[in-house]
Amino acid sequence: MKVLILSCNTGQGHNTAGRAVLEELRRQGVPCEMKDVLLFAGQRTSRVVSNAYVKITTRSPLVFQWLYRAGEAIRSDRLHSPVYFANTLYADNLLRYIEGQGFDRVLTPHLFAAEALTSLRRRGKLAARCYGIATDYTCIPFWEETELDAYFIPHRDLMEEFAQKGLPREKLAATGIPVSRRFSHPGDREAARAALGIGPDSQVCLVMTGSMGFGRAGEYAQALLERGGDRRHVYLFGGRNERLKAELRERFAGEPRAVVLDYTDQVPLYMDGCDLLLTKPGGLTSTEAAVHRIPLIHTAPIPGCETQNAAFFSNRGMSLCPDGPEETAEAAEGLLGDPARREAMAAAQAANCNPRAAEEIVRRMAEDDL
Template sequence: MKVLVLSCNTGGGHNAAGRAILEGFLRRDVQCEMRDALSFASERVSKVVSDAYIRTVTVAPKLFGWCYRAGGAISSARRKSPVYLGNMMYARALGAYVEENRIDAVVMPHLFPAETLTHYKRRFGLRARTYLVSTDYVCCPFFEETEVDRFFIPHAALVPEFVRRGIPREKLTVTGIPVSARYARHTPKAEARERLALPERGNLLLVMTGSMGFGHVDRLVDAILPILEPEDHVAVLGGNNEILKKRLRETFAWDARVQVLDFTERVDLFMDAADLLFTKPGGLTTTEAAVKGIPLIHTHPIPGCETLNMEFFGELGMSVSADTPEGLARLAQDLLRRPEKRAAMIQRQRENVPANAADAICEFVLREAGEI
C-alpha cells in the first residue's frame, strides 16, 4: 500500500500534524511520503503563498481575522470559493502524480490539497481514497466544499458544527489531532532540565511564540517577572523570528532569570521541564501541550481559528486565558499557588485530548484498505 501525506508551509502546525501521520505509517512499515501540496503549482508559488500568510498574520492580524470571518460568511457547499478556484490551478499536476505513482490513500492535514483533489476528482475521477484532517477545534471555512472520503476531527463535541456546515455525519470520525508520539512520552522533570541545561531549582515558566515567533512577548515577560520567586525562571522559545529574539535578549539582559532560546526540535522536552506553559492557541501546539499534560495559559490568538481553539479549551477547563499581559501573569501566579487547580486542568486535558490520534488515523486508513 502507498500513502501520500499532503500539507502546506503556512505555519508549522499543519506540517507537524503531517509528520505525525507520516511517522505513524512508517512505524507500520507502510510506504509513505509527505509532500508540500503547493509545490505542485511550483516552488515559487509555494514560497509566495506561505510568505504572504506569514506576513499577514504577523503584520496585520486584524486583517487576517476579517478574512477568516468573511470566509466563514461566504463558505458554502453550493458555490466555489476563491480558495477553491485558486487551488484548482495545480489540480492536473497533483492528480497526475497521485495516479502515476499509484497512491492508494491521500491524507491531508491542510485544506488546500483537499480542494485541489476535489476538483480533480470531479473532472477526471480518482482511484485513491482521500482523508482531510482537521488541525483546529472548529470546522474551518471551506471544509464543506471539499469531497473527501473521510474527515478526521478533534472532538465529539464538534460533530454538530461540522454537520451544520453541510458535512455528512457519516463522513466524520473523531480521532483527535495527530501529534508526534514523543509528546506521549514523559521524561522526569529533573532529567529534562539536566538534558536542556536549565536550572535545577525553582519553577520554570515556558513561553512559546509559535514556529514563526508571534506575539507581544516582551510585554508578557515584563508582566511575569514581578510574580517570580528568586529561584524561578522564564524560558522563551523564540522560533525563527530573529528580530524578536534580538529585541528580547537586549530588553532582558539585566535579568538572569530570563532565557531567550532559538528554534528547537525538543519542544516536548522543554514541556517536561516546565511547570507552566504560555502559548498562543494554535491547534497543534495546544494539542501537544494537552497530550504532554502541562498547565496551559493561552496568550493572544491570531484572530480566526486560534480564537475558537482558545474558547474550546477554556470551556472544557483545559486552559485559562486573559486579555492583557498583567492578567496572564495573575493567572500564572494563581496556578503556581494552587496545585489542585493545576491537577484538575491536566485531568481535563487527559479526558478530552487523545494522545494516539495519529495511530487512530493510520489504523482507520489501513482498515479501509483491507490492510489490517
C-alpha cells in the first residue's frame, strides 16, 4: 500500500486531519505523502484560492454564510456544481502524478480533491482506490456529487444525513475525525504547566480563534478576566492573523493575566495544562478538545458548517454554546465551579469522539481490496 493524501489550504482543519492520518501511516511504516491538491493547478491558483477563503471568512462571514446557503440550495447528486467543473481543470495533472509515483490509495479530507478524483474515475482513468474524510459534523454541500470508494464520517448518528444527501450508505464508515496522537494521548497536567511556566494554582482559560484568527477573542478574554480574579489567566491564540494579534496585544498591554500567543505547535501542551477551552466550533479543534476531555465552550461560529458543529456538540452534552461574551463568561463560571458538570461533559466527549480514528482509517484502507 502506498498512500497519497490530498488536502488544501482553505482553513487548516483539512490539513490537520490529513496530517493525523499521515502521522499514523508513517508510524506503521506505510509509504505515504501529503500534497496541496491546488498545486496541480499552479502555485498562483493555490495561493489565490486560499487567501480568498481566509479573507471572506474572517472579514465577511455573512458572505460566506450566503455562499454556503447557496451551495445547500443547488446541491444535487444528479447535477454537477461549478465546484466540480473547476476541479476538473487540473485533474489530468493530478493523474500523472498519482501514476508516476505509483500510489494505489488516495485519501482526501477536502472536497476539491474529491471532485478532481471523481472526474478522473468517471472517465475511467484512475485505478487507485479513493477515500474521503468529512471534517465537519454535517454533510457539506457537494460531497454527494463525488464518487469515491469510501467516506469516513465523524459519527454514527450522521449516517442518515449523509445517506439522505445522496452518498451511498454502504460506502459510509463512522470512524470519527482523525486527530494527532498528541491530542488523543493527553499528558500530565502538572508537567505541562511546569513546561509552560504556568503556576500550579493558576486557573487557565484558552481562547482559540482558528488558524485564520476568527471571532471576538478580545471580548471573550476581557469578560473572563473581569470575573476571574487574580488567579485566572487567559491565553489567546491568534493563529496566523497578525492584525488580530497586534490588536489583542494593544488591548491587553499591562495586563499580566492575558497572554497573546503566536502560531504554535504546542497546542496539546496548553490543552494538558488548561482548565477550560473557548473556541470557535471548527470540526478539528472541537474534536481535538473532545478527545483531550477538556471542558469546552463554543464561541460564535463561522456561519455554515460550524453552526452545525456547535449544535452537534451541545446537543450531546460535549460543549456549551452561549450567545455572546458576557453569557460565555457566565457559563464559564458555572462550568469551572461545577466538577460534576465537567465530569459529565468529559463522559459525553468520550462516548462520542473516537481518539483512534486515524488508526481505524488506516486499517480500513489496508483491508480494502484493489
